[in-house]
Amino acid sequence: MSPSLRIIYASTSGHTEFVVQTLVSALHDLAPDVPVDVRRAEEAAPDDLLRADALILASGTWNTGGQEGQLNPHMHALLLERAAGIDLAGKPMAFISLGDDRYYFTTRCTEHFLRFMREHGGTQLLPPLIILNEPYEQAGKIEAWAERLHRCILRSG
Ligand SMILES: Cc1cc2nc3c(=O)[nH]c(=O)nc-3n(C[C@H](O)[C@H](O)[C@H](O)COP(=O)(O)O)c2cc1C
Known part of the structure; x- marks a missing residue:
C-alpha cells in the first residue's frame, strides 16, 4: 500500500497556500495512488501531526509576538502551544518555508x-523547500522538490 501524506499549512496572504496547491498537484501527477490530506493549521489538532505516514508543515515567516523571523501565528499556535507536549516518535517530516x-x-x-522536529523526536525526510518572495513564478522549484519528496516517501514507506 502507498504511504500516506499529510500537509498542514498556515497562510495569510495566500502564498503558502499556492505553494501547497502546486505541490499537491505535482504529487498527484507523480503518484496518483499516494493519499494526500491537506489542512490548515488553525483547524488542526495535535493528533493530526501523527496520523499519516509522513508529515509536511508549511508556513510563511512572520513577526508573531512582535519579533520578526517567527512562524505564521496559526502555525506558532499549533506547534508551540497546542502540540507543545507531543511525541513525534520518529515521524518522517519535511518543511516548506516562505519569506x-x-x-x-x-x-x-x-x-x-x-x-x-528536533525537540519532539521527528525525522527529516529531505532538506526544506524555501521560497523567497512571491511564489507564483517558482512552480518549477516546487515541482522539483515534489519529485525529491516523492522519492523520499517511497523509500521511507
Ligand atoms: C507582518 C509581516 C511580517 C513578516 N515577517 C517576515 C520576516 O520576519 N521574515 C521574512 O522572511 N518574511 C516576513 N514576512 C513575509 C512573509 O513571510 C511572506 O510574504 C510570505 O510569502 C507570506 O506567506 P503567506 O501569504 O502564505 O502567509 C512578513 C510579512 C508580514 C505581512
Missing part, C-alpha cells in the same frame, strides 16, 4: 520548524 527579502530575518521560520 521576503525585505525582512532582515529572511525565511527564518525554517529554524522554528527544525527545532520543533
Whole structure:
C-alpha cells in the first residue's frame, strides 16, 4: 500500500497556500495512488501531526509576538502551544518555508520548524523547500522538490 501524506499549512496572504496547491498537484501527477490530506493549521489538532505516514508543515515567516523571523501565528499556535507536549516518535517530516527579502530575518521560520522536529523526536525526510518572495513564478522549484519528496516517501514507506 502507498504511504500516506499529510500537509498542514498556515497562510495569510495566500502564498503558502499556492505553494501547497502546486505541490499537491505535482504529487498527484507523480503518484496518483499516494493519499494526500491537506489542512490548515488553525483547524488542526495535535493528533493530526501523527496520523499519516509522513508529515509536511508549511508556513510563511512572520513577526508573531512582535519579533520578526517567527512562524505564521496559526502555525506558532499549533506547534508551540497546542502540540507543545507531543511525541513525534520518529515521524518522517519535511518543511516548506516562505519569506521576503525585505525582512532582515529572511525565511527564518525554517529554524522554528527544525527545532520543533528536533525537540519532539521527528525525522527529516529531505532538506526544506524555501521560497523567497512571491511564489507564483517558482512552480518549477516546487515541482522539483515534489519529485525529491516523492522519492523520499517511497523509500521511507
Ligand atoms: C507582518 C509581516 C511580517 C513578516 N515577517 C517576515 C520576516 O520576519 N521574515 C521574512 O522572511 N518574511 C516576513 N514576512 C513575509 C512573509 O513571510 C511572506 O510574504 C510570505 O510569502 C507570506 O506567506 P503567506 O501569504 O502564505 O502567509 C512578513 C510579512 C508580514 C505581512
